[in-house]
Structures are given as C-alpha cells and as structure tokens.
Amino acid sequence: MSDNNNPQIKYDVFVSFRGTDIRDGFLSHLTQAFHTKKINAFVDDKLEKGEEIWPSLVAAIERSAISLIIFSPDYASSLWCLKEIAKIIECQEKYGRTVIPVFYKVTPTDVRHQSGRYQKAFAEHATKHETELQLWKRALDKSASFSGMESTKFQLHEPVKVGDLKSLLKDNENDDSVAFELKRLEDKALITISQDNIVFFFSTDGRSLPESFNAEKLIILKLNQGEIVKLWDGVKNVVNLKKLDLTWCKMLKELPDLSRAKRLEVLNLRCCYKLTSVHSSIFSLPKLERLDLAFCESLTVLASNSPLLSLRYLNLQSCDNLKKFSLISDNMKELKLGGRKLKALPSSFGDQPKLEWLWLSETGIERLPSLNNLGRLICLRISFCSKLQTIAELPPLLKTLHVDCCHSLKTLPKLPRVLENLMLGCASLESLPELPSSLLTVDFQFSRSLKTLPNLPLSLKTLIACECSFQSLVELPGSLETLDIKACWLLQTLPDLPPDLKTLCLSCCTSLETLPKLPLSLEKLDVSHCSSLETLPKLPPSLETLYATDCISLKTVLFPSLADEQLKENKKLVLFSDSVMLDERAIGFNAKINMMKFANQHLSISKHISVKNYGDYDAYTRSDRCVYMYPGSSVPEWLEYSTEKDCITIDLSSAPPSPKLGFIFSFILDMSSITTDLQCRITTFDGEDGGKSDSFRMPIDYGNLYVGSNHVCILIYDEKCSEFLNTRANNQTMFKIRVTMVHPSKNPHTTILIQQMLKGFGVSPISTSTYEAFIGQIELGDSKVLKCLRALTHEGHLLVVKGLFIESVN
Numbered sequence: 001m002s003d004n005n006n007p008q009i010k011y012d013v014f015v016s017f018r019g020t021d022i023r024d025g026f027l028s029h030l031t032q033a034f035h036t037k038k039i040n041a042f043v044d045d046k047l048e049k050g051e052e053i054w055p056s057l058v059a060a061i062e063r064s065a066i067s068l069i070i071f072s073p074d075y076a077s078s079l080w081c082l083k084e085i086a087k088i089i090e091c092q093e094k095y096g097r098t099v100i101p102v103f104y105k106v107t108p109t110d111v112r113h114q115s116g117r118y119q120k121a122f123a124e125h126a127t128k129h130e131t132e133l134q135l136w137k138r139a140l141d142k143s144a145s146f147s148g149m150e151s152t153k154f155q156l157h158e159p160v161k162v163g164d165l166k167s168l169l170k171d172n173e174n175d176d177s178v179a180f181e182l183k184r185l186e187d188k189a190l191i192t193i194s195q196d197n198i199v200f201f202f203s204t205d206g207r208s209l210p211e212s213f214n215a216e217k218l219i220i221l222k223l224n225q226g227e228i229v230k231l232w233d234g235v236k237n238v239v240n241l242k243k244l245d246l247t248w249c250k251m252l253k254e255l256p257d258l259s260r261a262k263r264l265e266v267l268n269l270r271c272c273y274k275l276t277s278v279h280s281s282i283f284s285l286p287k288l289e290r291l292d293l294a295f296c297e298s299l300t301v302l303a304s305n306s307p308l309l310s311l312r313y314l315n316l317q318s319c320d321n322l323k324k325f326s327l328i329s330d331n332m333k334e335l336k337l338g339g340r341k342l343k344a345l346p347s348s349f350g351d352q353p354k355l356e357w358l359w360l361s362e363t364g365i366e367r368l369p370s371l372n373n374l375g376r377l378i379c380l381r382i383s384f385c386s387k388l389q390t391i392a393e394l395p396p397l398l399k400t401l402h403v404d405c406c407h408s409l410k411t412l413p414k415l416p417r418v419l420e421n422l423m424l425g426c427a428s429l430e431s432l433p434e435l436p437s438s439l440l441t442v443d444f445q446f447s448r449s450l451k452t453l454p455n456l457p458l459s460l461k462t463l464i465a466c467e468c469s470f471q472s473l474v475e476l477p478g479s480l481e482t483l484d485i486k487a488c489w490l491l492q493t494l495p496d497l498p499p500d501l502k503t504l505c506l507s508c509c510t511s512l513e514t515l516p517k518l519p520l521s522l523e524k525l526d527v528s529h530c531s532s533l534e535t536l537p538k539l540p541p542s543l544e545t546l547y548a549t550d551c552i553s554l555k556t557v558l559f560p561s562l563a564d565e566q567l568k569e570n571k572k573l574v575l576f577s578d579s580v581m582l583d584e585r586a587i588g589f590n591a592k593i594n595m596m597k598f599a600n601q602h603l604s605i606s607k608h609i610s611v612k613n614y615g616d617y618d619a620y621t622r623s624d625r626c627v628y629m630y631p632g633s634s635v636p637e638w639l640e641y642s643t644e645k646d647c648i649t650i651d652l653s654s655a656p657p658s659p660k661l662g663f664i665f666s667f668i669l670d671m672s673s674i675t676t677d678l679q680c681r682i683t684t685f686d687g688e689d690g691g692k693s694d695s696f697r698m699p700i701d702y703g704n705l706y707v708g709s710n711h712v713c714i715l716i717y718d719e720k721c722s723e724f725l726n727t728r729a730n731n732q733t734m735f736k737i738r739v740t741m742v743h744p745s746k747n748p749h750t751t752i753l754i755q756q757m758l759k760g761f762g763v764s765p766i767s768t769s770t771y772e773a774f775i776g777q778i779e780l781g782d783s784k785v786l787k788c789l790r791a792l793t794h795e796g797h798l799l800v801v802k803g804l805f806i807e808s809v810n
Contacts, residue, residue: 006095007062013041014064016084018075027070054083059254059724061087066098069143071111076121079129082136089139092296096250096273101148112144113423119445123486123507124529134405138384141361145294147247147270207251208232215241224248229255239263247271255279266290270315273297283308283327294318294336294529298722302327317361328352338362350374354473360385368407371395382406404446444468445484456480471511485509486526499520506530507547515752518543527551528575551579559590563778566593576630577671577712584632584713591628591715592638592774598626599662600771602719624719635666635762642666642762646739650765653733658767666762667700667714667739678757681740682721684728696724697742711759717766729765738764 013034017027027043034041042060061067067088075081091097105113110116110236114137126133207229215221215236221247223231231246235257243266246252252272258264259281269275269292276298283304291308293299294317302316303326311329315336316322322339326346331354338361357628358374361383370393371377374580381402382388388406389525391413401411404425411429415422417436422433423443429596430449435442437457444450445466453474456463461566462482471490478481480498485491487508494516499505501519505526506512513532518525520540526547527533535556536548560566571594578584604623607655635642641650652661667680678700685693698721700714728735737759743754 007059009065010040010063011042011060012039012065014061014067014069014088015043015070016081016088017043017070018072018078018081057084059088062091062095064097066100067091068100068102070104071106071144072104073106073117074121075106076114076118076136076140077124079125080141082125082132085143086132086135086139089142092142096271098248098271099143099146101146102144103148105142106146108148112141114140119466119484119507120486120507120526126467126487127508127529137405144319182792193760198298202662219243221245227251230254235260239627242266244268250274253280257281259284262286264288265310268292269296271295274540275299280304286310289313291315297321300324317359320362333357335359336361340364345369350534359383363388364724366390368392379674405601410449484754520569530554540563541570542577544570544572545604546571546574549575549577549581549626551576553581554579555581557582557587559586565773566778567597569594569597571628572598572626574628574630578626578631580631582630582631584634585636587628588632588638588713588715592636595626595628595664595715595717595776596766596771599664599717599722599766602717602722603662603766603771626717628713628715630713631711633668633669633711633759634713635760636713636715637664638764639664639762642760644760646758646761647736648763649734650729650735650763651734652729652765655765656767656769660767661726662717662719662766663725664715664717664764664766665698665721667716668759669700669712669714669741669757669763670714670759671757678754679742681742682724683738683740684725685738686732686735694724694728696721 014026015030017261030728031041031043044057044060061084064104064789069085069088088097088099094100101108101111106116106118108117114122118140122133122137146347180424181591202267207227209228210233215238216240218238220243221241222243224245224247228249229251230253233256238258238261241261241264244261244264245266247268248271250271250273253274253276255275257279257280264285264286265287267288267290269278271294273296275296277300278293282291283306285308287310288308290313291311292315293302294315297318297320299319300321301324302322303324308327310331312331312333314327314332314334316325317336317338319339321341321666323341325337325342326348328348328351330352332352333354334357335355336359340362342363343365345368349369350371352374354376355374356376357379358377359381361381365385366387367390368382371380372393372395374395375397377398379392379400380398382401385407386405386407389408389410391409393400393413394416396416396418398419400421401415401419402423404423407428408427409429411431412433414433415436418438419436420438421441422435422439423441425443425446427446427448429447431508432450432454434455437459439457439460439464442456442460443462443464445464447468449469451469453465453470455474456477458477458479460477460480463476463480463486464482465488466484466486468485468488469490470488471495473485473491473495475495478498479500481500482503483497483501484503484505486505489508489510492511492513494512496516499517499519500521502521503524504522505524507526507528510529510531512530512536515527515533515537518537518540520542522540522543524545525543527536527548528547528551531550531552533551534553535552536558538558539546539560541560562568562673574591576587641648667804680698680700681695682698683693683695698716698718700716739758741754741757
C-alpha cells in the first residue's frame with residue numbers, strides 16, 4: 001500500500017539480475033538503451049556484493065520508481081538476488097513502486113512455482129536459510145504475477161530497443177500505429193491517434209482528463225502510471241469504448257459512471273492502490289468479459305445482487321483490505337481471489353456453472369465450503385491462506401489441485417477420481433487420503449510433517465517430495481519417470497527404482513548411505529551434499545548429467561571399463577567438486593572418453609556459428625558443452641599441451657589435415673575463496689605478444705559451489721569456444737593461447753584473488769582422425785589404456801578409490 005513517507009525518487013529504474021546469466025548479452029544492450037535515452041538507471045554491475053554495500057542497494061531500490069527484475073535460469077541461486085527481490089516487493093507494497101518482470105530463458109511458471117532450476121536453488125538454500133524461504137517464495141510468486149515479457153516472445157539476445165522497454169510498460173500492446181510512453185522514462189507526454197481516429201493512448205500529469213475531451217469515438221483508452229485521481233465528472237458518451245486500461249494509476253480513487261459503455265469488454269484496474277470501490281454501473285455492463293482489480297489494496301467491497309452476464313475473467317489477487325466479495329457470473333471461467341481480511345466466501349459462490357479455474361491466495365478464510373456444485377472446475381490453487389484449516393469437498397471433475405503455504409491445514413478431503421496433478425506444500429500436513437489412480441504428477445515438497453506416503457498409483461509419472469520427514473519410501477510404480485526427493489534429511493533407504501526412470505534427484509539426503517541399482521533409462525542423477533553416501537552403483541550408459549558435489553564420504557564410483565560399454569556413454573555434465581575421496585586419474589580417464597565422443601559428435605555436424613565480436617559473445621549454452629569438475633591438482637596426462645603458467649604455444653604443423661578442429665580444455669583452479677560468477681578469457685595471438693590477438697570469454701559457473709578442497713580440475717569442451725579457435729587454426733599452424741580468469745567484481749581484493757586462481761591449464765586439439773585413433777587404441781588394447789582398464793573388479797567395472805587401483809584376479 002502506498003505510504004505518505006515515500007523516499008524521494010532518485011532513479012528511474014533499478015535493475016535486479018543474476019550477473020553470469022545476462023551480463024554480456026541482454027544487460028549490456030539494455031544499459032546502452034538506458035544511456036541513449038537518458039534514463040537514470042541503477043545497475044549494480046560495478047559493485048562487489050557484500051554486507052558493506054547492502055545499505056546502498058536498499059537505498060537504490062527504495063528510491064527507484066520502477067524495479068526491472070530479469071529472471072534468468074540461475075537467478076534464484078543467488079542469495080543477493082533473493083534479498084533484492086524481497087526488498088523490491090516490500091517497496092511495491094509499501095510505497096506503490098512499479099515492478100516489471102522479464103523472464104529470460106525461464107517461464108513465469110518456473111518463477112511462480114519455483115520449479116526447474118529454481119527448485120534446485122531453493123533446496124540448496126533450505127539448510128542455511130530456512131527462515132527466509134517463505135519470504136523469498138512469496139516475493140517470487142508476487143513478482144511473477146505482474147505484467148512483463150518472456151524471452152520466448154521477444155528476442156532478448158538482440159540489442160534492446162526503447163520500443164522493447166515500452167512494450168513492457170504497455171502490457172504487450174501490439175498496435176504499432178500508436179504509442180504510449182511513461183513521462184518518467186521519456187521527458188514528454190503524448191496523445192497519439194491512429195489513422196482511423198478512434199484509438200487513443202494518453203499520458204497525462206493532470207488529476208483528470210480535460211473537460212473538452214470527447215470520448216464518443218473512443219475504442220481503447222489506456223492511461224498507465226499517471227497521477228490521475230479521476231477520469232471525468234458526470235457521464236461521458238463512451239458508446240464505442242471496448243477497453244479501458246488504468247493499470248498503475250496509483251492515485252486513482254474512483255471510477256466515473258460507465259453506464260453508457262455498453263460495448264466495454266475489458267476493464268483493467270490493476271495496481272490502482274487508492275481505489276476503494278468501483279462504480280455500480282459496471283455491474284450492468286452487458287459485454288464486460290475481463291475485470292482486473294489485482295493489487296487494489298484499498299478496495300474493501302466488490303458486491304452485486306445481479307450477475308454480470310458476460311464476465312469470464314475476474315482477478316482480485318492481493319486486495320489486502322477486501323472484506324466482502326459477492327459477484328457471480330453464469331459465464332465465469334477464471335477467478336483469482338485474494339485478501340487477508342476476506343474471512344469467507346459468499347453462499348452463492350457455487351452458482352457459477354462454467355467456472356474452470358479458481359485461485360485463492362493470501363485470504364483469511366478458515367474453512368473452504370463444498371465446491372461440489374462447481375461441476376466444470378478443473379484447476380484449484382490455494383496459496384498462503386495461513387488460517388485455512390478445512391477443505392469441505394472438492395469438485396468431481398477437478399484435474400489439478402495445488403495447495404501450498406497453508407500452514408494450518410492438516411488433512412485433505414477425498415480426492416476426485418479424475419485428478420491428474422496434485423501439488424501440496426503445507427508444513428502442518430500430517431496425512432493424505434487415498435490417491436486416485438488417474439494421478440500423473442504428485443508434488444509434496446515442503447510438507448515437513450508428512451512422515452509417510454500412501455500407496456502410489458500405477459500411472460504416476462512424476463513424484464516430488466522435497467523436505468519431507470519420512471525415513472523410507474513406499475514401492476514406486478513402474479511408470480515413474482521423475483523422482484525428486486531433495487532435502488529429505490531422515491531418508492535412509494530407497495526401494496527398487498522403476499525401469500523407465502529418467503531423473504533421480506536426491507540432493508541433501510544426508511542420511512542416505514547406499515543406492516539401489518540404477519535403471520538403464522536414467523539420464524540425470526543428483527546426489528549432491530549426500531554426506532553419508534559412500535558408493536555409487538554402476539552408472540548406466542544413458543546418463544547425461546551427474547551431480548555429486550560435496551559428497552564427503554563418497555569413495556567408490558563404478559564407471560564402465562570395457563570398450564563396448566565405454567563407447568555407449570553419453571555424459572555431458574559431471575560435477576564431483578569437493579568429493580575429495582575420489583581418484584582424480586580415474587575420473588579424468590572417464591572424462592576423456594566422454595569428452596572425445598562429445599567433440600567428435602559436434603565435429604561430424606556441419607554447422608557454423610557466426611560470431612562477429614567474440615568479446616561480447618554470450619557463450620553460455622549448456623547444450624553445446626561437455627563439462628567435468630572434480631578435485632584435482634594437475635592437468636590430465638592425456639591432454640596434448642599443458643603448462644603451469646597462463647600461456648601455451650599450439651603447433652599444428654605436423655597434425656593431419658582437418659577441415660574442423662575441436663579443443664578440449666582443462667583448468668586447475670584454486671577455488672578456496674571465490675566459487676561463483678567465474679569466467680575464463682581465452683586470448684589467441686601470433687608468435688609474439690605484440691601480434692594480432694582475439695579473445696573469447698567462457699563462463700565457469702555451475703551454481704554456488706562450495707569447494708573445500710581448494711584445487712579443482714575443470715574439463716570443458718565448448719563448441720562455441722572451438723569455433724572461435726578454429727578461426728585461428730584455419731589461418732595459422734602455430735599460435736599462442738593465454739588464459740585469464742575474470743570476475744565481474746571491480747573490487748581490488750577480488751581482482752588479486754582472481755589473478756592468483758589459475759594454477760595451470762591444458763588443451764588438446766581434436767579432429768576426426770585423432771578420435772578414430774583413440775577408438776582404435778581402446779579396441780586394440782593400447783598399453784597405456786590397458787594400464788587403466790586393468791583396474792577392474794570381478795564384475796568388470798573400473799573402481800574409483802582414493803589412492804588404490806584393484807586389479808582383476810583374471
């Protein structure tokens with residue numbers, strides 16, 4: 001709610017972002033657009049984030065008119081980003097500040113529901129920041145509900161135009177013949193009229209529209225972010241008006257009589273913080289289909305005895321002072337309702353035969369009445385209703401039920417027989433009813449009081465049960481493809497795993513000591529921070545991703561050793577960082593097999609990546625990379641070139657001719673001080689340092705890695721880096737490569753630490769012929785390869801044991 005003691009505005013825009021995801025792409029173009037248009041933006045890319053600068057960030061957020069939040073894949077992995085967004089939402093609620101989300105390579109659902117990598121980030125934060133989790137989740141949920149833009153709909157990798165920014169503020173208006181610009185961002189006010197003289201967009205500093213304003217031919221009226229208190233006095237002849245958008249008119253206190261707007265279809269009053277009520281004339285509008293009153297924090301009543309005939313969508317989210325709600329429509333399909341002072345639903349609530357989607361968030365409701373009469377309801381979401389104790393009866397055709405952060409709820413009613421998706425995240429939930437056989441997805445994360453699970457339906461595809469208190473699991477159905485039970489600290493054993501399982505996430509299951517046999521279909525395995533785990537069973541050839549960071553007890557990993565099994569491997573991302581009891585030589589050899597195979601696959605694909613400026617090129621695309629990370633202090637012996645310095649000479653004069661080369665890199669880093677936001681600048685130059693040079697930056701960032709072992713070996717094959725080096729290799733047979741570690745921080749102390757991190761690096765050029773020779777060595781039993789392959793158990797698998805190779809008795 002707006003506060004009379006607002007801090008004085010200093011900045012037009014505060015930009016909240018995760019640096020490694022966007023710094024060199026979208027962000028650089030955005031800041032250039034700000035500079036060109038003289039928009040005063042606060043972008044903290046020049047600050048070292050630490051406690052000493054937090055007060056400066058708080059002040060910047062409080063004194064910014066707009067907060068632009070760029071949600072990227074690793075945004076939630078940064079504690080500083082989460083602290084920023086919590087402060088941003090606080091200012092939005094307290095001072096009426098504007099929030100604009102940008103969804104960069106993520107979806108609003110990822111942010112709102114903390115799914116995908118956001119879910120993984122929250123699981124990692126849970127051990128040390130449990131008290132802040134709900135605050136951060138609420139901030140993410142609320143910020144994702146604002147109008148914004150998605151990278152799937154906008155090409156964010158291209159230079160940002162001010163028009164793109166305007167489109168954010170226009171709620172994605174697509175009419176290029178008209179324009180609307182906020183006066184705070186553009187030092188001018190516009191009235192733009194289309195060629196048909198019927199569509200108007202206004203920006204005004206007045207408290208109301210001028211008396212001479214003629215609205216008779218008006219079709220769309222859009223007044224965003226203005227200081228307007230009321231539109232006009234009396235009744236205007238708005239007979240052609242179809243859309244009225246007053247979003248972010250935070251000073252608007254009342255609506256005029258709209259009884260003549262018989263054609264009005266859309267009324268958007270979102271974020272009109274001082275609006276206490278709506279004019280009774282809107283209840284008689286025959287064609288009104290969409291009514292949005294979200295975040296109207298002063299609204300106390302929305303009630304009418306007569307139904308709105310055409311209303312299909314009603315949004316009352318975050319109407320914190322709403323005490324009475326009684327509005328129905330025979331055609332209502334989607335209803336979003338929220339307000340802490342709303343204690344009960346009206347008795348007529350069930351008289352909405354076409355309602356399909358119902359959201360209840362942050363209400364004061366203690367008992368949800370029977371919804372059995374809502375015969376078409378297919379989706380019900382109840383969030384942050386902290387006083388809710390009882391749900392009486394669910395509708396019969398419900399397919400999706402999502403109940404989270406309802407901390408007083410201990411039980412659920414009988415579940416509908418057609419339910420397909422069940423998501424529960426309530427800390428006090430102690431038991432569950434019988435699960436229907438129709439279920440496809442079950443999500444119990446953060447249900448910390450849940451100690452047992454009922455029998456799981458045979459059709460189940462996904463089971464998520466993070467941060468639960470059970471010690472064991474029930475039998476898993478054969479159809480299961482995803483099992484995610486991160487941070488179940490009491491879990492000691494697992495049942496047999498289903499044959500079609502593709503994803504198994506067990507991060508932070510600290511009591512888990514062993515794993516059952518892994519299915520041949522498994523593609524992703526996450527056992528990070530499983531501190532009691534000592535052995536990994538045979539890894540299937542289908543496995544692409546293995547997270548095993550901070551497994552301090554892990555001694556044994558079974559890698560395939562026979563040639564035919566090795567060549568079936570498909571690993572692309574393997575992280576053993578801080579799993580200090582493993583043997584780096586054996587991991588390095590397994591890395592060689594997968595790196596060589598990955599490189600050959602890309603060499604055989606005829607494609608060219610056009611890069612004009614490698615210094616500004618965003619190289620971070622995981623699908624084009626193969627990465628191994630593990631404790632190690634030396635470059636693997638199989639790399640052709642290695643050095644303990646920062647520069648090496650590549651001589652291709654005796655190499656077989658090849659139209660295209662790949663390059664595998666190894667870096668030995670001391671990561672005892674800095675583990676995030678790292679980048680490696682690879683510079684090529686002629687024989688002399690003063691010759692022609694080009695550079696390419698390659699990110700080395702896989703989340704907030706805690707590395708206690710100091711030295712880590714990182715092996716990387718990056719398709720885009722190889723393409724960069726090919727431009728040099730095609731023109732010269734001999735050149736130098738220099739490696740420099742870089743970090744976005746400009747802090748002198750951090751700069752010194754970064755310069756000292758690199759302890760050596762290695763590189764191997766790879767061609768089709770070198771790969772074929774390597775395969776030949778494996779198949780013919782080359783002596784160097786046999787030395788590694790003789791480290792076999794009686795089952796014929798390479799044992800990775802610290803300092804020990806056990807030879808086969810055969």
